[in-house]
Amino acid sequence: MRAELIVIGDELLIGQVLDTNSSWICAHLNEIGVQVKQISTISDDGEEIINALALATSRSDVILMTGGLGPTKDDVTKQTLSRYFNSELVFDEKVLAHVKGIFEKYDRPMLPENIKQAEVLKIAEVLFNKAGTAPGMWIKQGKSHVAIMPGVPSEMKYLMEHEVLPRIKVLPGRKELIQNHILTAGLGESFLAERIAHIEDRLPAYIKLAYLPAPLQVRLRLSAEGDNHQLLKEELDSFTKEIKDELKEYCINDNEQTLEETLLDEMKNLNLSLALAESCTGGYVSHLITEIPGSSQVFLGSIVSYDNSVKVNSLGVEQKTLNDFGAVSEQTAIEMAEGVRQKLGSSYSIAITGIAGPGGGSVEKPVGTVWVAIAGIKKTYTFKYLFKNSRNGTIIRASKNALYQLIQLVREENK
Amino acid sequence: MRAELIVIGDELLIGQVLDTNSSWICAHLNEIGVQVKQISTISDDGEEIINALALATSRSDVILMTGGLGPTKDDVTKQTLSRYFNSELVFDEKVLAHVKGIFEKYDRPMLPENIKQAEVLKIAEVLFNKAGTAPGMWIKQGKSHVAIMPGVPSEMKYLMEHEVLPRIKVLPGRKELIQNHILTAGLGESFLAERIAHIEDRLPAYIKLAYLPAPLQVRLRLSAEGDNHQLLKEELDSFTKEIKDELKEYCINDNEQTLEETLLDEMKNLNLSLALAESCTGGYVSHLITEIPGSSQVFLGSIVSYDNSVKVNSLGVEQKTLNDFGAVSEQTAIEMAEGVRQKLGSSYSIAITGIAGPGGGSVEKPVGTVWVAIAGIKKTYTFKYLFKNSRNGTIIRASKNALYQLIQLVREENK
Numbered sequence: 051m052r053a054e055l056i057v058i059g060d061e062l063l064i065g066q067v068l069d070t071n072s073s074w075i076c077a078h079l080n081e082i083g084v085q086v087k088q089i090s091t092i093s094d095d096g097e098e099i100i101n102a103l104a105l106a107t108s109r110s111d112v113i114l115m116t117g118g119l120g121p122t123k124d125d126v127t128k129q130t131l132s133r134y135f136n137s138e139l140v141f142d143e144k145v146l147a148h149v150k151g152i153f154e155k156y157d158r159p160m161l162p163e164n165i166k167q168a169e170v171l172k173i174a175e176v177l178f179n180k181a182g183t184a185p186g187m188w189i190k191q192g193k194s195h196v197a198i199m200p201g202v203p204s205e206m207k208y209l210m211e212h213e214v215l216p217r218i219k220v221l222p223g224r225k226e227l228i229q230n231h232i233l234t235a236g237l238g239e240s241f242l243a244e245r246i247a248h249i250e251d252r253l254p255a256y257i258k259l260a261y262l263p264a265p266l267q268v269r270l271r272l273s274a275e276g277d278n279h280q281l282l283k284e285e286l287d288s289f290t291k292e293i294k295d296e297l298k299e300y301c302i303n304d305n306e307q308t309l310e311e312t313l314l315d316e317m318k319n320l321n322l323s324l325a326l327a328e329s330c331t332g333g334y335v336s337h338l339i340t341e342i343p344g345s346s347q348v349f350l351g352s353i354v355s356y357d358n359s360v361k362v363n364s365l366g367v368e369q370k371t372l373n374d375f376g377a378v379s380e381q382t383a384i385e386m387a388e389g390v391r392q393k394l395g396s397s398y399s400i401a402i403t404g405i406a407g408p409g410g411g412s413v414e415k416p417v418g419t420v421w422v423a424i425a426g427i428k429k430t431y432t433f434k435y436l437f438k439n440s441r442n443g444t445i446i447r448a449s450k451n452a453l454y455q456l457i458q459l460v461r462e463e464n465k
Numbered sequence: 466m467r468a469e470l471i472v473i474g475d476e477l478l479i480g481q482v483l484d485t486n487s488s489w490i491c492a493h494l495n496e497i498g499v500q501v502k503q504i505s506t507i508s509d510d511g512e513e514i515i516n517a518l519a520l521a522t523s524r525s526d527v528i529l530m531t532g533g534l535g536p537t538k539d540d541v542t543k544q545t546l547s548r549y550f551n552s553e554l555v556f557d558e559k560v561l562a563h564v565k566g567i568f569e570k571y572d573r574p575m576l577p578e579n580i581k582q583a584e585v586l587k588i589a590e591v592l593f594n595k596a597g598t599a600p601g602m603w604i605k606q607g608k609s610h611v612a613i614m615p616g617v618p619s620e621m622k623y624l625m626e627h628e629v630l631p632r633i634k635v636l637p638g639r640k641e642l643i644q645n646h647i648l649t650a651g652l653g654e655s656f657l658a659e660r661i662a663h664i665e666d667r668l669p670a671y672i673k674l675a676y677l678p679a680p681l682q683v684r685l686r687l688s689a690e691g692d693n694h695q696l697l698k699e700e701l702d703s704f705t706k707e708i709k710d711e712l713k714e715y716c717i718n719d720n721e722q723t724l725e726e727t728l729l730d731e732m733k734n735l736n737l738s739l740a741l742a743e744s745c746t747g748g749y750v751s752h753l754i755t756e757i758p759g760s761s762q763v764f765l766g767s768i769v770s771y772d773n774s775v776k777v778n779s780l781g782v783e784q785k786t787l788n789d790f791g792a793v794s795e796q797t798a799i800e801m802a803e804g805v806r807q808k809l810g811s812s813y814s815i816a817i818t819g820i821a822g823p824g825g826g827s828v829e830k831p832v833g834t835v836w837v838a839i840a841g842i843k844k845t846y847t848f849k850y851l852f853k854n855s856r857n858g859t860i861i862r863a864s865k866n867a868l869y870q871l872i873q874l875v876r877e878e879n880k
Contacts, residue, residue: 061677063501065492066684070483072506077480086478087513089506091487094675098502105520161659202678204854244576260509262476263617269481326769332755333748336769340747343823343856351775353768354741354751360766360809364779394775408758439619441758 051224053079054088054110056102058117058127059201062091071116071206078210082219083227084112094118096130103134107194112218117201119167119184128169131198135189137173145176145185152183174198181208188217195221228282230290232270233302235309235454239263242270242297249292257286265443266450267302267309302457309450310338313457317348317398320464324456325396326352327365327386329377330404330420335449350394355386365389378403378415380432383423391425398460399425400452406441420448426459466639468494469503469525471517473532473542474616477506486531486621493625497634498642499527509533511545518549522609527633532616534582534599543584546613550604552588560591560600567598589613596623603632610636643697645705647685648717650724650869654678657685657712664707672701680858681865682717682724717872724865725753728872732763732813735879739871740811741767742780742801744792745819745835750864765809770801780804793818793830795847798838806840813875814840815867821856835863841874 055075061067069091076086087110092098099118106113118127132139146168153160167183170176177186177197182205187198197214199206234242239261243250250259256276262269272290274282294301303312317324326335336352339345353364358377361367366389367382375381386401404420411417418437423430433455437444470490476482484506491501502525507513514533521528533542547554561583568575582598585591592601592612597620602613612629614621649657654676658665665674671691677684687705689697709716718727732739741750751767754760768779773792776782781804782797790796801816819835826832833852838845848870852859 060675061686062488063491063504064495064686065488065490066677066686067679068483068485068488073477073480073483075480076478080479087508088517089478089504091504091506093502102503158656161655163655163658204858240576240578241573243578260475262481264482271476271479271481328748328751332760332764333743333751333767333769334755336743336748337752337860340749340769340771340821341857341860345747346771349747350772351769351779352748352771353779354748354755354766356755356761356767357765357809364766364768364808393779394772406755442756443619445752445756 051084051112051221052110053084053086053112053114053218054090054106055086056099056106056113056115057089057091057201058094058099058115059091060093062117063093071201071203074203074207075114075116075210078215079114079218080227080229082215083224084218085227094126096126096133099127099130100134103196107191107196111194111223112221113194113196114214115196115198116206119198119200127198128171131171131187135171135173135191137171139169140172141168142170142176142185143168144178145170148178148180149183177209177213179205179209180212181205186213188213227273227275228279228286229271229273230286230304231272231306232290232293232297232304233267233307233309233312234270234297234300235267235302235450237268237297237300239268242268242300246293246296249289249296253289254285256282257289265447266454299458302454308342309453309457311342313453313460314339314342314345314348316457316460318344320460322348322398322460322464323350323396324348325350325390325394325399327390327399327401328352328354329356329361329386329402330406331402331445331449331452332356332406334445335400335402335452338449338453350396353390353393361386364393366393376415378405378419378421380421380423380434383421383432384425384430387423387425387430397427398456400456401425402448402452404435404444404448406444406448408441418444420444422448422452422455424452424456424459427463431455431459466499466527466636467525468499468501468527468529468633469505469521470501471514471521471528471530472504472506472616473509473514473530474506475508477532478508486616486618489618489622490529490531490625493630494529494633495642495644497630498639499633500642509541511541511548514542514545515549518611522606522611526609526638527636528609528611529629530611530613531621534613534615542613543586546586546602550586550588550606552586554584555587556583557585557591557600558583559593560585563593563595564598592624592628594620594624595627596620601628603628642688642690643694643701644686644688645701645719646687646721647705647708647712647719648682648722648724648727649685649712649715650682650717650865652683652712652715654683657683657715661708661711664704664711668704669700671697672704680862681869714873717869723757724868724872726757728868728875729754729757729760729763731872731875733759735875737763737813737875737879738765738811739763740765740805740809740814742805742814742816743767743769744771744776744801744817745821746817746860746864746867747771747821749860750815750817750867753864753868765811768805768808776801779808781808791830793820793834793836795836795838795849798836798847799840799845802838802840802845812842813871815871816840817863817867819850819859819863821859821863823856833859835859837863837867837870839867839871839874842878846870846874 174187407417589602822832
C-alpha cells in the first residue's frame with residue numbers, strides 16, 4: 051500500500067515554520083506497515099493544490115493532506131477542494147454546534163470566520179475534531195482515499211489517532227512490514243559499515259539495511275516486507291543479533307528508545323540518581339532528560355552556571371581555579387561535577403563547560419572547545435572535545451557526547 | 466523565478482529523522498527573492514528520483530536536491546543521476562585529494578566507500594565541499610539548473626552559502642520580493658484577524674498578508690512582488706505601521722527577531738540581568754535563552770529544581786510551603802522566583818512549577834496546571850495556566866508564556 055502526504059503552507063516554503071507534522075505522520079503510518087513514498091510540500095494556492103492532488107491520486111492509495119484549514123483569509127484550501135472533487139460546501143450542524151460550544155466555554159465571541167469552519171464537502175465523511183475548530187474530511191475517489199486535516203499539530207494528531215489511522219488500518223491490500231532497529235553511538239557511519247560489511251553482504255534481497263546518522267549516533271534499521279511474518283521476524287532477529295554482537299560497546303539499544311530513555315531506564319533500575327552542572331550547553335541536557343515522562347525518578351536537578359559567580363556560589367568552584375585555569379578547563383569541569391553531585395546529593399553528575407561561540411574563542415581555547423566531567427561512584431572522568439559546528443551544533447554535540455559517556459560509565463561501574 | 470527542492474531520504478519518509486534542511490534552504494532562498502513552490506521528499510530509490518527530477522525540471526528554473534550522497538550502501542543517488550543526465554561518473558582529483566587529506570588529518574584509515582565519494586558526474590560543475598567528504602554538483606539542463614548537495618546539515622549549509630546561493634544570485638529573471646514581519650503574542654489568530662480586518666480589506670492585490678501561528682504567537686507577514694522596489698517598500702511600511710498601531714501591546718517586534726532575542730536585547734540595553742528557577746520546564750527556558758549568541762550578557766544562570774530537595778536547598782523554598790501548598794502552587798512559585806533572584810543576584814527572575822504529565826495530576830491540580838512567578842524590580846507577579854497539551858506541548862507553552870509575561874513586565878517597569 052502506497053501512501054503520500056500533501057502538506058500545504060506558504061509558511062513552510064519560506065522557511066518560517068519547521069514542518070514537524072510530516073515526520074510524526076510518517077512514523078505513525080510506518081508503525082502500521084504503510085509506506086510513505088512521497089511528501090509534497092506546496093503553497094496555499096489553488097492550482098498547486100489541484101496539481102498535487104491529481105498526481106497523488108494517480109499513483110497512491112492513501113493521500114494525507116494537512117494545512118490550509120485555518121480561519122484566516124490566506125486559506126484557500128476548502129474552495130479548491132470543492133472545485134477539485136466537484137462537491138459543494140455545506141454546513142455541518144454537529145461541527146457548528148461543537149465550534150459554538152468551544153467559544154462559549156472560553157467565553158469568547160464567535161466571528162464569521164469561525165462559523166465558516168463548520169463548512170465541509172458534501173461528499174466527504176466528516177472527521178470530527180475534538181481538539182479544535184477545523185473538522186477533518188475523508189474522501190474516496192476512485193481507488194484512492196484522501197484524508198484532509200488541519201495543520202495545527204495537536205489537531206492533526208488527534209484526528210490521525212482517532213479518525214484517520216483506524217480507517218487506514220481496515221483498508222484492503224496492506225502488506226506486512228517488519229523492522230528492527232539498533233541504536234549505535236561513538237562510531238562513524240563508514241566505520242560502522244566496514245565493520246559489519248561481512249554481515250551486510252549476506253543479507254537476502256528482501257531484507258534492507260539502512261544507516262540513519264544523527265549527531266554522534268547512527269541508527270541501523272533492518273526491514274523486511276513479505277507475507278510470512280513469523281519467518282521474516284526470525285530471520286531479521288538473527289541478523290540483528292549478529293550485528294549487535296559485532297558492534298558490542300557501540301550498541302546503545304535495540305528497542306527504538308533514544309539514548310536518553312535508555313540511560314534513564316538503566317539508572318532507574320539501578321536506583322541511581324543524576325544531577326547536572328551546565329555551562330555552555332545552557333540547560334539543553336536538562337531539557338533532553340526532562341522531556342521524558344518519569345525522568346523525575348532519576349533526575350534531581352541542574353545548576354545552569356552561565357555566569358562565573360554562579361559557578362562559585364551555587365556549585366562551589368574555587369575562585370582560584372577560575373583565575374588559574376579559566377572557566378573552560380578540566381579543573382573547572384571537575385569542580386563543577388563534584389560540586390553539583392555533592393550539593394544535590396546525586397549518585398552521578400555531569401558537568402559541561404565550553405565555548406559555544408560564535409564569540410569568546412582564543413588561540414589556546416578556540417570556539418568549540420568543550421570540557422566534560424562525569425563524577426561517578428568511584429572517580430571523576432574528564433573528556434575534551436573540539437567541535438567545529440555552529441553554536442547550536444556545539445550545544446547539541448556536547449550534550450549528546452556527555453550523555454554517551456555517562457551511559458558507558460554507568461554500565462562500566464555497575465556491571 | 467520558480468525554485469523547488471527534492472529531498473532524498475528513506476529516513477525522512479519513515480519519520481525517524483526530522484527534515485530541518487528544507488526550512489533552512491527555503492529561508493535562505495526567500496531572502497534573495499527566490500520563491501520555493503514545492504518540496505518533494507522522496508525515497509532513496511532510483512525510479513522515484515528520476516520521476517521527481519523529470520517533474521521538477523519541467524516546471525522550475527532552479528532545483529535543489531539534498532541527500533543520498535553518503536558513503537554507505539543504501540545510497541543510490543549518484544548512479545541514478547548518471548543515468549538520468551546520461552553522464553558517466555568520473556573521479557575528481559581535487560576532491561579525492563581533499564577526502565584523503567581529511568582522513569590523514571584525523572589519522573583514520575580510508576575505506577573504499579570513502580574513495581567513491583570523489584566520483585562526480587562528468588557534465589557537472591563540481592561544488593567543492595570543505596565541510597565534508599561528499600562534493601556537491603551543479604548541472605544545467607535545458608532552462609533549468611540543478612544543485613545537488615549532501616544531506617548532512619553542516620555540509621549542505623556550507624555548499625549553499627559558498628557555492629549554490631552565489632550561483633543562483635546571478636541567474637537571469639529574478640524578481641524582487643519584499644517582506645515585512647510583525648511578531649505578535651497573546652492574541653489568537655481569529656481575534657487578530659478580526660482586529661485588523663479593516664486594514665486587511667484595504668490591501669492592494671499585490672500585497673499579501675499571511676498569519677503564521679506558533680504556540681502563543683502569531684507572526685504576520687506582509688509580502689509584495691514587483692519591479693518598483695522603493696514604491697513597494699514605502700507602501701508595505703505604511704501598512705505595517707498601521708497594523709502595529711492597531712495591535713499595540715500585542716506587538717513583540719517587527720525586525721524578524723524571536724521573542725527571546727527581543728527580550729534579551731531590551732534587557733541588555735537596560736543593563737538588566739536574568740535568573741531562572743525551572744521545575745516542570747526542566748531547563749527548556751534556559752535553553753531557549755542560551756541558544757542565542759551573546760545571551761551571557763543578560764543571563765546569569767538557572768536552577769532546575771526537579772526534586773523538592775533542590776527547591777529547598779538550592780532555592781531556599783520553605784519546607785513548610787511545600788507541605789502546606791504543594792510544589793505546584795502560587796506560594797512555591799513565588800518563593801522559587803524570589804529565591805533564585807536573591808541567590809544569583811539578578812534584576813529579574815522567572816520561576817515555573819507545574820505538572821507536565823502524563824502522570825502526576827489530581828482533581829485539584831490536573832495535568833497541565835502550571836504556576837509562573839516573575840520577580841520584578843517592584844514586586845512579584847504570578848500567573849496560573851491550565852494547558853491541555855502533550856508533555857512537550859505543556860513544556861513549550863509554559864516556557865513561551867513565562868517569557869511573554871517577562872517581556873511585558875520589563876517594558877512596563879522600565880518605560
